[in-house]
Amino acid sequence: APNLAPLQSELTGPSENISExxxxxxxxxxxxxxxxIEIKLASIEMHLSDSDRRLAAAEMKIxxxxxxxxxxxxRLDDQQNRAQRNNVRILGFPEGVEQGNPTQxxxxxxxxxxxxxxxxxxxxxxxxxxxxxxxxxxQRPRPFIVKLLHFSVxxxxxxxxxxxxxxRDTESCFFPDLxxxxxxxxxxxxxxxxxxxxxxxxxxxxxxATLWITYRGETTAFGTAEx
Numbered sequence: 340a341p342n343l344a345p346l347q348s349e350l351t352g353p354s355e356n357i358s359e360x361x362x363x364x365x366x367x368x369x370x371x372x373x374x375x376i377e378i379k380l381a382s383i384e385m386h387l388s389d390s391d392r393r394l395a396a397a398e399m400k401i402x403x404x405x406x407x408x409x410x411x412x413x414r415l416d417d418q419q420n421r422a423q424r425n426n427v428r429i430l431g432f433p434e435g436v437e438q439g440n441p442t443q444x445x446x447x448x449x450x451x452x453x454x455x456x457x458x459x460x461x462x463x464x465x466x467x468x469x470x471x472x473x474x475x476x477x478q479r480p481r482p483f484i485v486k487l488l489h490f491s492v493x494x495x496x497x498x499x500x501x502x503x504x505x506x507r508d509t510e511s512c513f514f515p516d517l518x519x520x521x522x523x524x525x526x527x528x529x530x531x532x533x534x535x536x537x538x539x540x541x542x543x544x545x546x547x548a549t550l551w552i553t554y555r556g557e558t559t560a561f562g563t564a565e566x
Contacts, residue, residue, distance in 0.1 A: 412520075419518045420547065425464075425490050426516030427497070429483040434474060441466040441483055453499040461496075462488035484516055515546075524548040527564045 429445075437444040442463050450459055466485040474480060487493050493515070500513040517525070525548045532550075535542045541553040550561045 416518050416520045417547070420521055423486075423516045423518075424546075425487045425493050427485045427487065427493055428514045428516045429485060430479075430512045430514075432480060432483060434468075434480045437468075437483075441468065441485075445483065445485060449496070453496065455495070455499060459492075459495070461492055464488050521547055531564050 442465060445466050446461055446463050449455070449461060464486045466483055468481045469484055471481050487496075497513055497515070525544060528544060528548070528550050532542065532544070535552065543551045545551060548562070550564075552559055552561065
């Protein structure tokens with residue numbers, strides 16, 4: 340029989356080399372894949388870290404802007420109320436009673452109705468109905484907004500009416516002309532004021548919204564109803 344060993348060696352040798360090369364290639368591919376994954380993870384971590392820093396910076400900026408907006412809103416509200424500090428809002432007069440001239444009507448009517456000292460000069464700079472649409476029959480009449488030249492006259496009016504008076508078959512009320520935000524703030528004290536009235540405790544609500552309570556000879560100021 341012929342010697343087949345050399346032939347078998349030639350046939351098996353290359354096959355074994357190919358198998359080893361494949362293993363080497365697969366190992367290299369795995370290493371490369373692992374390296375790529377590590378690079379991607381590192382990149383993702385860096386990206387997330389950078390995103391976290393940007394998010395934190397954005398949150399701080401938003402918080403700062405929110406604080407600034409609140410501060411500007413408070414300043415604007417304060418300026419509005421200071422500009423209206425000589426104003427009085429009068430509710431209850433029927434529509435049209437002023438006959439087109441609210442300044443003259445109020446200048447002639449208020450001293451007698453409020454029994455002001457003789458010779459009191461109201462010094463009304465201007466007066467008008469609120470800018471709300473004209474009410475239909477049965478609806479509440481629009482209030483008068485009155486701007487006085489002197490703060491002392493406004494205080495005199497408010498002290499004279501003591502919150503309300505009755506005339507012309509309708510109840511009319513006099514109030515400082517305050518911004519809605521400040522009115523809402525002061526309205527929070529209503530329940531407290533009611534309780535104080537029931538207990539006959541002396542109090543006063545002062546501008547902008549500070550409640551002063553005098554009890555047993557001591558006076559204390561409160562900035563919120565919760566206090």
